[in-house]
Amino acid sequence: MSGINLHTGTAVPLDIANIDTDQIIPKQFLTGVTRSGYGKHLFHDWRYNDLHEQELNTDFNLNKTIYSNASILITRENFGCGSSREHAPWALLDFGLHVIIAPSFADIFYGNAINNNMLPINLEDAIIDTLMDIVCKEPSTPIQVNLTEKTVSILEHVFTFEIAEHHQYNLINGLDAIGQTLEFAEEIQKFEEKRPTWM
Incomplete structure (x- = not known):
């Protein structure tokens, strides 16, 4: 995977708390064996007015043209x-x-996001209010995320966030759990070579 460090993009606001994974991707769509093809079904129950995904709910922010190029939620x-x-x-x-x-994430989702090279950022409610207010008034306003500096910048505002050092390292270097392990391949090989045969 390619890493994520500096990311600049526009944002789409979704002013809803406690969004669970069944709303993000309902269970009936969990039939694929690859990681692709799920975007069409994202927030299915909110994005579509019908079960067959033929009629978009134009009131839902992710369907609005003004947010069509957003890369930040x-x-x-x-x-x-x-x-x-x-x-x-x-x-x-x-x-x-x-x-x-x-403001917060479910623990398992947070780990899954990082393991898939997606950056989850915790910012307090008051800052979320500010961000939402800006992007609702002017959806084309760019947001820059700097993972090295741990900052989120928009207009004249610069907000800092916290992230564990090992998560920061993995995201910058595009490492999932397997990739992280493979960084120690040489040490693992040396350890295996030293082990007695009977082990």
């Missing part, structure tokens, strides 16, 4: 709660969303 607390399905970050990424900004 701004939302409310406890995002990604519910089941542990990894398809949730797959669907968000397949739709084109690479950064999620919220």
Whole structure:
């Protein structure tokens, strides 16, 4: 995977708390064996007025033309709660969303997001209010995320966020759990060579 460090893009606001993984990607769509193809079904129950996804709900922000190129999602607390399905970050990424900004995330979703090279950013409610107010008034306003500096910049505002050092490292270097392990391939090989045969 390619890493994520500097990301600049526009944002789509989703002013809803406690969005669970069944809303992000409903269970009936968990039939694929690859990570692609889920974006069409992202937020199915909110994005479509029918079961067959033929009629868009034009009132839903992700369907509005003004947010059509957004790569950042701004939302409310406890995002990604519910089941542990990894398809949730797959669907968000397949739709084109690479950064999620919220006051808090469900723990399993947070880990799944990072393992799929998606950046979840925790910012307090008051900052979320500011971000939403700006992007609602002017959807084309760019937001720059700097993972090295741990900052989110928009207009004259610069907000800092916290992220564990190992998560920051993995995201910048595009490493999932397997990639992280393979960084120690040489040490693992040396260890294996030293082990007695009977072991």
